Amino acid sequence: MSLQSLLQSRLAAALSKVGIDAAIGIVTPAADARFGDFQSNAAMVAAKVQKKNPRELATSILKYLQVEDLCEPPTVAGAGFINFKVLDSALSDAVNTVRSDACLGVSPVPNPKTIIVDFSSPNVAKPMHVGHIRSTILGDSLSRIARHLGHCVVTDNHIGDWGTQFGKVIYGWKHLLNKESLEMSPIEELVRLYREVNALEEHDPAIKETVRGELVKLQQGDAENLEIWRQAVALSWNEFEHLYDLLGITFDERLGESFYNDALGPLADRLLSQQIAKESEGAVCIFFPDIPALEDKPCLIRKSDGGFLYATTDLATMEYREKRWKPDAVWYVTGAPQQLHFEQVFAVGRKMGIATDLRHIAFGSILGDDRKMMKTRSGENVELGGLLREAIERALTVVAEKNSNLSKSEQEEVARTIGLGAVKYADLMQHRLTDYVFSWEKMLSFQGNTAPYLQNAYVRICSIFRKAEVEGIGIQSGSISISEPAERALALQILKFGEILHAVLEDQRPNLLCLYLYELADSFHHFYEACPILKSEGGIRSSRMELAGVTSKVLKTGLGLLGIGVPERM
Numbered sequence: 364m365s366l367q368s369l370l371q372s373r374l375a376a377a378l379s380k381v382g383i384d385a386a387i388g389i390v391t392p393a394a395d396a397r398f399g400d401f402q403s404n405a406a407m408v409a410a411k412v413q414k415k416n417p418r419e420l421a422t423s424i425l426k427y428l429q430v431e432d433l434c435e436p437p438t439v440a441g442a443g444f445i446n447f448k449v450l451d452s453a454l455s456d457a458v459n460t461v462r463s464d465a466c467l468g469v470s471p472v473p474n475p476k477t478i479i480v481d482f483s484s485p486n487v488a489k490p491m492h493v494g495h496i497r498s499t500i501l502g503d504s505l506s507r508i509a510r511h512l513g514h515c516v517v518t519d520n521h522i523g524d525w526g527t528q529f530g531k532v533i534y535g536w537k538h539l540l541n542k543e544s545l546e547m548s549p550i551e552e553l554v555r556l557y558r559e560v561n562a563l564e565e566h567d568p569a570i571k572e573t574v575r576g577e578l579v580k581l582q583q584g585d586a587e588n589l590e591i592w593r594q595a596v597a598l599s600w601n602e603f604e605h606l607y608d609l610l611g612i613t614f615d616e617r618l619g620e621s622f623y624n625d626a627l628g629p630l631a632d633r634l635l636s637q638q639i640a641k642e643s644e645g646a647v648c649i650f651f652p653d654i655p656a657l658e659d660k661p662c663l664i665r666k667s668d669g670g671f672l673y674a675t676t677d678l679a680t681m682e683y684r685e686k687r688w689k690p691d692a693v694w695y696v697t698g699a700p701q702q703l704h705f706e707q708v709f710a711v712g713r714k715m716g717i718a719t720d721l722r723h724i725a726f727g728s729i730l731g732d733d734r735k736m737m738k739t740r741s742g743e744n745v746e747l748g749g750l751l752r753e754a755i756e757r758a759l760t761v762v763a764e765k766n767s768n769l770s771k772s773e774q775e776e777v778a779r780t781i782g783l784g785a786v787k788y789a790d791l792m793q794h795r796l797t798d799y800v801f802s803w804e805k806m807l808s809f810q811g812n813t814a815p816y817l818q819n820a821y822v823r824i825c826s827i828f829r830k831a832e833v834e835g836i837g838i839q840s841g842s843i844s845i846s847e848p849a850e851r852a853l854a855l856q857i858l859k860f861g862e863i864l865h866a867v868l869e870d871q872r873p874n875l876l877c878l879y880l881y882e883l884a885d886s887f888h889h890f891y892e893a894c895p896i897l898k899s900e901g902g903i904r905s906s907r908m909e910l911a912g913v914t915s916k917v918l919k920t921g922l923g924l925l926g927i928g929v930p931e932r933m
């Protein structure tokens with residue numbers, strides 16, 4: 364049991380003795396270290412219910428609180444907080460437990476769930492925009508964390524591989540295709556076709572008609588068009604896969620929108636016959652008279668020309684997933700502008716009798732220096748591949764400067780870890796709903812809340828161990844003994860790891876883990892400055908080396924859960 368839970372159970376016992384609901388006895392890390400290490404506002408909460416004086420109530424709780432083995436006598440502060448200052452011995456025991464625990468103090472969730480994470484989901488032949496980049500990074504990290512806590516996670520890349528864009532692509536393929544470019548960079552060429560045909564259509568209604576005709580032919584199963592479509596999807600997927608490899612991201616499923624095509628017609632018919640949907644002006648719609656926010660926002664599932672929509676595919680997808688996985692939850696990691704879409708789709712899902720916890724994990728935008736949606740200099744959507752290549756190149760410049768003694772290939776390897784880590788971390792450290800300004804300088808800086816700063820803390824610990832080895836210094840006792848304030852602070856921070864991952868999943872917010880790791884690296888640097896490690900002797904040296912060792916494990920594991928690697932040197 365963690366120190367925090369231990370204190371909590373003792374507090375609960377005391378609360379029951381004074382007739383207070385034990386569930387109120389929440390203990391949290393202290394907000395201000397001057398007052399102690401842990402605190403509880405239980406007396407304040409109970410006083411409100413019982414209409415009593417909170418400080419007096421706190422004092423009477425203290426009489427029954429038995430924690431002599433764990434802390435100094437607890438005190439009452441402020442409006443009725445109960446504060447705990449943990450004994451060095453108890454703190455040492457607690458970090459030693461984490462040190463010898465393969466899970467570093469993280470316990471799995473008591474009731475694991477099956478969670479489908481629908482993320483990344485770029486569209487074939489349409490420019491991938493920064494929204495897809497955020498979805499990819501955020502979805503991957505959330506999946507890793509959920510899995511780490513014991514949930515059964517299914518990652519599904521819901522690729523947009525079917526849609527009106529294929530009318531343009533097929534027309535472009537037949538009339539404007541540059542085979543060489545297609546081979547060199549397929550997505551770029553497909554996007555070029557899409558854009559050019561888009562422009563042509565605008566000025567020429569006849570072309571617009573032909574483009575529409577190509578789409579209809581595709582939908583009706585025309586062999587030539589189907590073949591072009593197949594190639595376009597395969598080429599794009601190939602290129603996407605390269606990026607996912609580079610990013611270290613994998614998917615359990617990649618059932619694109621096209622997978623659900625055959626289910627759309629029967630689904631619409633069923634919704635009609637079940638009277639969930641209605642015919643309205645030739646189209647099929649679902650109305651929500653009972654949901655105020657959607658009262659005047661019906662969900663269209665079949666257009667009057669017979670075409671289906673994004674929402675129809677999502678409903679078919681939902682049904683398929685229910686059957687295939689029986690999920691407890693589905694997380695859709697998609698930008699905030701799709702909020703209405705998901706509100707509608709979820710509402711229809713409930714009408715269809717789906718009780719699964721469906722969540723739109725929304726996020727804000729990445730902005731350029733001008734605080735508008737990030738674009739390239741020529742005003743186009745930022746392409747993920749180019750962005751990652753630039754990150755690695757920039758990191759290489761920094762690495763070559765700082766560490767010219769590494770071999771060229773080592774430098775490249777390190778630059779990859781730093782560059783990719785920087786991009787991912789810059790994204791994940793933000794509250795997912797806030798927009799943030801993309802800045803190479805900031806994200807690649809070795810100072811501040813950045814991936815390189817955290818990676819550097821890890822590297823520093825590695826180099827301590829390398830130096831120890833060179834000097835023939837080994838670890839003797841194998842146990843940590845805490846006494847200095849900087850050691851205390853670091854140990855307490857390490858103990859928080861057990862709680863933080865659970866907190867992340869409460870509201871799908873990896874930024875909490877980022878902040879935690881940043882504070883951990885910070886506590887380590889303070890410890891490193893205040894407490895000599897290799898220059899100490901005997902048991903103290905050994906204990907400090909162990910403490911540094913646990914720190915590095917937590918850093919590596921935590922960064923790994925963000926999808927970020929650590930170099931051994933940099």
Ligand code: ARG
Binds near residue numbers: 677
């Ligand atoms: N391809 C969509 C887009 O680019 C995102 C798909 C998200 N997932 C879903 N099940 N709707 O906007």
